[in-house]
Amino acid sequence: MALGNDNPNEIEENLRELFREIRGECGFFLTSKPLEEVREYVENFAVKDYARFRSIATETITIPAGIVSHHHHGRPVKKSANHLFFKKMGAPTAVENDTVCLLKDYTICKVGEPLNEHQAHLLKYLGYKTVTCKLLITHYYDKTKKATLRF
Structure with a gap:
C-alpha cells in the first residue's frame, strides 16, 4: 500500500491510522490548505449528476x-x-x-x-x-x- 500499512513502510509517521479508516468507495483529497478553508470548500461543493439504478427519485x-x-x-x-x-x-x-x-x-x-x-x-x-x-x-x-x- 502506497500509504504504508505498518510502521516501517508508511511514508509519514502514523499515516497507517488513516489507512485503517478506509472503507468502501472513497477517495483522497490532498492539500496544504488550512482546515477551515477545506471545511468551507467541502460544505459548498455540489455537482448535479444522473440518478443510477436503485437510486430513490428526488422528483417526479x-x-x-x-x-x-x-x-x-x-x-x-x-x-x-x-x-x-x-x-x-x-x-x-x-x-x-x-x-x-x-x-x-x-x-x-x-x-x-x-x-x-x-x-x-x-x-x-x-x-x-x-x-x-x-x-x-x-x-x-x-x-x-x-x-x-x-x-
Whole structure:
C-alpha cells in the first residue's frame, strides 16, 4: 500500500491510522490548505449528476404528450432504436416524421420511489440530472501532529 500499512513502510509517521479508516468507495483529497478553508470548500461543493439504478427519485418527472425532446438542448428524439426503448418502458408512443412522439403524458419516475434500470437510463438519455453529489470527508491526516483526526 502506497500509504504504508505498518510502521516501517508508511511514508509519514502514523499515516497507517488513516489507512485503517478506509472503507468502501472513497477517495483522497490532498492539500496544504488550512482546515477551515477545506471545511468551507467541502460544505459548498455540489455537482448535479444522473440518478443510477436503485437510486430513490428526488422528483417526479413527467414528459408531456407530443414530440419527445432532450431536456437541456430541446432537440427531438429521433426514431432509430429509441422508439422501441420507449415502448419497452410502457410509454404510449408513435413515430411521426422519424421523430418519437408521446400520445399522452408519460411519468418516468415519482418522487420517493426507487428507479429501475430503464428509468435511470431514460433519465440520463433525456438529460435529467436529478442527483446532487457532495463530498463527505470523515478523517484527515494532520502532518504537524502526525495523527489521523476526525473531520
